[in-house]
Amino acid sequence: MVKQKTSAQTRIRAVTDHAVTGLAIAATVLVIAPLVAIFVYLILRGASSLNLDFFTKIPKPVGEKGGGMANAIVGSGILLAVASAIGVPIGIGGGIFLAEFGRGTRLANSIRFTADVLNGVPSIVMGVAAYALIVSPHISFLPMLGHFSALSGGVALGIMMIPTVCRTTEEMLLMVPHAIREAALGLGVPNWRSVLSITVKTASPGIITGCMLAFARVAGETAPLIFTALGNSFWSTSLNEPIAALPLQIYVYAISPYDEWHRLAWAGALVLIVLIVLAVSLVRYVTSRGVLKGAS
Amino acid sequence: MSETRIVPPQPKAGSLSSENERVVASPANVSAVRRYLSERGNSAAADRWFHYLMLLCALSIFGIVALIATELVIGSELSWHRLGFHFFFSSYLDPYTSMRLFWDPVNEHFSALPFVYGTLVSSFLALLIAVPLAVGVAVFLTEMCPGALRAPLAFMTELLAAIPSIIYGLWAVFVLVPLLRDYVNPLLIRAFGWTGLFESDNPTGLGFVAAAVILAIMILPIISSLTREVMMAVPHSQREAVLALGATRWEMIRMGVLRNARIGIVGAIILGLGRALGETMAVTMVIGNTPEIHRSLLSNGASMAAVIANEYAEATTDLHRSALTEIGLALFVVTILVNALARLLVWAVTRGAPQRAH
Amino acid sequence: MGVGIEVTNLNAWYGSNHTLQDINLHIPANHATALIGPSGCGKSTFVRCLNRMHETNPIARVTGSVRIGDLDIYEDAKPVEIRRRVGMVFQRPNPFPTMSIYDNVASGLKLNGFRNRRVLDEIVEKSLKNSALWDEVKDDLKKKSGASLSGGQQQRLCIARALAVDPEVLLMDEPASALDPVSTSKIEDLIFQLKSQYTIVIVTHNMQQAARVAEKTGFFLNGRMVEFDSTHKIFTNPSDKRTEDYITGRFG
Structure with missing residues (x-):
């Protein structure tokens, strides 16, 4: 039983x-x-x-065939350059502080925690804050501020890069063996020199990868650009003017009722995703190969 | 000092050439080196400046949070003063049609209620879809998957996380929404129409269900990769202890792994919720953007992030912009709280675990 | 030329752990001095106090005085200045992985802003010869990374790197413990040759090694220095019972 x-x-x-x-x-x-x-x-x-026109022509008015997104591609490039100029140095600096100076301190722990939380703040909120900070007409004491502009969009994206770059930099620096730091200190090398020329340089492939990841992430961001960079259907490369951006253009075309524009939206999305997949694969390749150049 | 150093130590292997002797026997360089280094100073000032500069970069993260908070609070002051707490609850009756209305920028009636409702409904619906799938994927990848498949599958979920919101939105508009409209929604109506949650008065296919499905696809990778992380943090001995009692694989996973990792999994789910609450573009493109509250999940709605994306650039009156900023502030506070809670939970589980990176 | 080291009432803590207690010691110039003792006895901490590396750990603390030549290293100078005058070779070879062999040797000077290419070339060659590595690497000085060498070669590269800044004292913290016997004997030959020009302090748990390379030997136990005398005396006729127990293998 x-x-x-x-x-x-x-x-x-x-x-x-x-x-x-x-x-x-x-x-x-x-x-x-x-x-x-x-x-x-x-x-x-x-x-x-996708054809050559896509990369060389600007959008045609509604109803006309053809046209491309050359202005949006260039615009995205400019926005990302501004964003990287803000996000990469500050992010790397913050990562250096967390890994080299603040290890184990309460200050470093709270900064790390705040960076993680900031990473989860919706991009649209970043956009609203950037609008209030730079675009809002109340603060037009500088000629470049007080209206929609490429600069404001770049700042919003740059701020979004900081926590990501900071955390990956820290993680990569922590992988550098302690023995290498000691070797530099033991030679009587000044600390700033030892950090920059030895520790950061040793971890540089990993840090570059982290920057690319942050770059790929903001490259596709749309929400914070809607009311900062605004978009532009003509050529513009000025930081002081509204500027076109690839994801923004995709959004405008996708919600439009015209087939021709839908076609361009898909082409733009393909270009964007190829860029991002390349970045992610590169990251994958570099990290799987070992983060440190020449590490045994 | 070094004048006396003339005798070079003999390397064992070869004899020294005359050229070598010349190099070694030139003490001028030697003392030059020592003199050079002793004149270099201690660089204490440079080190201190470097330290402060890096500290400044790190503190900028606090600065950003403070700046965002201040900007949002200042920006929403007007709306806060005029509308107070009612902003999140009120509604009014349209005198001509006697319908309940919430959001009418032209007549300056603002209530965030339909947006809060839309955000909550679409996010929780998305969790309902995503959580079982994400945990299933995590279980498969950590406990069952053949080794050769693990790396490509993990890479694919990673890729899913890297696709920008706008591309999800594009795909949802042209592929997912027609699919739902033509095949899935009729099924839902036939099966669950009696609950009143699925009514067929929306011919577009847009609405809460579409938003929830695309949100679920988007938050899945986050939940599943974090779940994987906490499951891998469960010590091997826990699994072996359960297996040694004669448990099947599922019992081992349930008792040895999931039970130990449950707090971390809850953290992962909350992190996914945080992402869903703030997700903007894809939701904006498929939710329908109608500031109304309906019982049916197939009807059009709106979300907090979506209304900001839609109206902020075109908001003409100060009150309108201020009301939108206040919605942004609410979103900011909620996502900060949700993310902080989630991080704390995930940390609580993975903290004690051995580092896998080394 | 090297200089002597005078240690007076040196105490060191690691957190609440009193790792060195009242060390008094004179290390003679231009000789090799070996420090022996069981692991955890404080000998590594001791040498790390001689170039102020101990204090790089935030929970570490030091009191007492160390004079190197006529310089009180805890009073008269900053750590960076001390470490340029007191070279250190670590337990595991730690060449800079991103640098070529040449750059590794030149790093102490280059990272301190020294730019004269011709002088650097000379110093690199001389240092590599002094560390008996020149013949093995002279053909790919700038092509190969320091990390591509074998373990023993890497350790000799680290010695060359320490010699390139022309220190007065060379500290070696178990320099051969991670190496094979052939590499170990090369390192010992090297110490033997270098000690006429530098004051060398070598930490080792290998008593034969101490007997082979050092004129003076100190025995550490539980954070105290039990005995310090000529190597010959320590190994043939120690005055302390605990030293005798240790060298005859009764413990440790």
Whole structure:
């Protein structure tokens, strides 16, 4: 009797085990499916509308065929340059502080925590803050401020880069063996020199990768640009003027009712995603190869 | 001092050439080196400046949070003064149609209620879809997956996290929404129409369900990668202890892994919630942007982030802009709290775990 | 030329751990002095006090005085200045992984702003010869990374790096403990040759090594220096019972 009951239980347990395995596999497939679907659509619809004009021409008025997003590509480049000029140095500096000076202190722990929390603040909120700080007409004491401009969009994106760059820099610096820091100190090298020329340089492939990751993330950001950089359907390279950006242009075209514009939106999305996939793969490659150049 | 150093130590391997002797026997360089270094000073000032500069960079993170908070508070002052706490609860009746209205910039009626409602409904619906899938993927990747598949699958979920919101939105508008409209929504209506949650008065396919599905796809990678992290932090001995009792694999996962990692998994879910609450572009493109509250999940709605994205650039009156800023402030406070809570929970679990990076 | 070291009432703490207690010691110039003792006895902490490396750990603390030549290193100078005059070789070889062999040797000067290319070339060559590495690496000085060398070569590279700044004292913290026997004997030969020009302090847990390279030997136990005398005396006729127990292998 007892034996029979046990074997029935065992069977139930075995069936449950198989069922759960099946469910887990199903979940994985369900998660991968949209990824595959998104890429298939991007390639199918994007590649068919991608041509030389896309990279060399500016948008045509509604109803006319052709045109491209050259101004948006250049605009995105300018915005990202401004963002990197703000986000990369400050972020790396913060990371250096966390890893080299503040290790284990309460100050460093709270900065680290704040950086993680800041990373989760929605980009639209960053946009509102950047608007209030730079675009809002109340503070037009500088000629470049007080209206929509490329500068304000770049600042919003740059601020968003800081926590990401800071945290990855810290993590990469922590991977540099302590022995190497000691070697530099033991030679009587000044601390600032030892940090910059030895520790940071040793971790530089990892730090560059972290910057690329932050770069890729803000390259696709749209929300903070809507009311800072605003967008522009003509050529503009001035920091003081509203400027076009690739994700912004995709948004405007995607919600428009015109097929021709939808076509361009897909092409733009394909360009954007190729850029991002390249960055992520590079990151993956560098980190899997070992973060440190020449580390044994 | 060094004048007397003439005798070079003999390297064992080869004899020294005359050229070598010339180099070694030139004490001028030697003392020059020592003199050069002793004149270099101690660079204490440079070190101190470097330290302060790096500290300043690190403190800028506090500065940013403070700056955002100040800007938002100042920007929303007008709305706070005029509307007070009612901003989040009130509604009014339209005198002509006698319908309940919330948001009418032209007549300066502002209530954030439909946006709060829309944000909460779409986010929780998204969690409902994403959590079981994310935990399933994490379980599969850590406990069941053959080694060869693990790296590419982890890479794919990572990629999913790197796709920008705008591309999810584009895909949702042109692929997901038609799919839902033509195939999924009729099924939902037929199966659950009796609950009143799914009614067929919306021909567009936009609405809460569409927003929730695209949000679920977007927050899945975050939840599953963090869940994976906390599951991997569970010590191996815990698994072996349960297996040694004769447990099946599922029982081992349930008792040995999930039970130990549950606080961290809750943290991961809350982090996903934080991301969902603030997600803007994809939601803006599919939620319908109608400031109304309906029982049906298939009807159009609006969310806090979406209304800011839609109206901020075109807001003409000060009160309108101020009201939108106040919605931003609310979003800021909520996401800060949610993220802080989630980080604390994840830290509590992974802190004691051995570092895997080394 | 090297200079002598005078240690008076040196105490060191690591957190609440009193790792060195009342050390008094005279280390003679231009000789090799070995410090032996079981692990955790404080000998490594002691040498790290001689170039103020001990205090790089935030929870560490030092009292007492150390005079190197006519300089009181805890009173008269900043750590950076001390460490230029007191070179250090660590337990595990730690060449800078991003630098070539040449740059590793030149790093102490380059990172202090020394730019004269011709003088650098001479110093690199001389230092590599002094550390008996020149013949093995002279063909790819600038091509190969310091990390591409073998363990023993890396350690000799680290010695060359320390010699390039022309220090007065060379501290070696178990320099051969991570190396194979052949590399170890090369390092010992090197110490033997270098000690006529530098004051060398070598920490080792290998008693034969101490007997082979050093004129003077100090025995440390539980944070105190039990005995300090000529190497010959320590190994043949120690005056303290605990030293005798240690060198005859009764403990440690």
